[in-house]
Amino acid sequence: MTAIQTRPGIRSLHGPATVAGAAATVLVLAGLYLDTPWKEQGNKEWALTTDHHSIADLLVSVGFVAAGLAVIFGVVVARRLRGPAGTETAWSMALAVTGVVSAVVFWTGLPVILAVGAVVLALDSRARLGRTPTATWIVVVLAVLTTVVAVSLALVG
Numbered sequence: 001m002t003a004i005q006t007r008p009g010i011r012s013l014h015g016p017a018t019v020a021g022a023a024a025t026v027l028v029l030a031g032l033y034l035d036t037p038w039k040e041q042g043n044k045e046w047a048l049t050t051d052h053h054s055i056a057d058l059l060v061s062v063g064f065v066a067a068g069l070a071v072i073f074g075v076v077v078a079r080r081l082r083g084p085a086g087t088e089t090a091w092s093m094a095l096a097v098t099g100v101v102s103a104v105v106f107w108t109g110l111p112v113i114l115a116v117g118a119v120v121l122a123l124d125s126r127a128r129l130g131r132t133p134t135a136t137w138i139v140v141v142l143a144v145l146t147t148v149v150a151v152s153l154a155l156v157g
Contacts, residue, residue, distance in 0.1 A: 013081075013120065017073040020116035021065060023147075024109030028061040031107050031154040064108035072117040080121055085128040089135045092121035096142035103146060106153040115143035115150075 032053045035045070072095070080091045099114030122139040126132050 013073050013077060016116050016120050017069055020073070020113045021069050023116075024065045024068070024112045025062065027112060027150055027154040028058075028065060028107065028109045031157055032057055032061060034155070036155050036157070061107060061109065064110065065113070068108065068110045068113040072113050077117045077120055081124055086125070088121040088125035088128070089133055092118045092125060092139045093135050095121065096139040096146070099146040100142055100149075103149045103153065106150050111146045111150040115146040119143045 076091070076095070080088050095114050095118035099111050099118060102108070102110045102114055118139050122136040126136050
């Protein structure tokens with residue numbers, strides 16, 4: 001059993017964690033090295049550039065993504081999935097709201113990681129309860145909005 005597996009009979013979190021990590025890394029790279037017509041610096045057109053950020057910026061950003069994945073999927077989501085039914089709804093809402101608030105630090109990649117973690121917990125809550133609580137829909141909407149905001153901010157910078 002790996003460190004991020006859930007209770008017996010439930011698939012591991014490797015898939016969602018990989019998707020969240022890949023999306024967060026792409027957004028970090030876009031935020032750092034992609035010039036777009038909407039960014040203040042640059043030549044107001046689409047281009048890849050290393051003029052504004054060093055390799056140290058990249059390493060710090062990738063470190064945030066790795067730490068975020070480890071904490072959110074390795075600890076928070078995994079523990080909630082092994083816990084009693086019903087606790088996932090509150091935790092998924094907490095992760096979704098934290099994801100919205102973390103848009104302030106979009107360059108860390110954390111908003112997308114939090115959004116995916118929130119959706120995983122919300123869908124597990126739905127499966128375990130046998131119904132779809134209103135909170136599940138709210139979490140999904142907040143997760144989508146968080147992801148859209150994160151993508152927009154990565155492109156506008």
